[in-house]
Amino acid sequence: ILRLRRKLEADPSAPQIIQTQRGVGYVFALPVETL
Secondary structure, three states: OHHHHHHHOOOOOOOOOEEEEOOOEEEEOOOOOOO
16 A cells, blocks of 8 residues: 555645545445536
């Protein structure tokens, strides 16, 4: 996950795209547009 965050995130120390949720695991938190 760390390597993936380094490639995707602008600031890996404050992740916006890949977030860790307790009891769930890793979650992709991207904004979704409805068409």
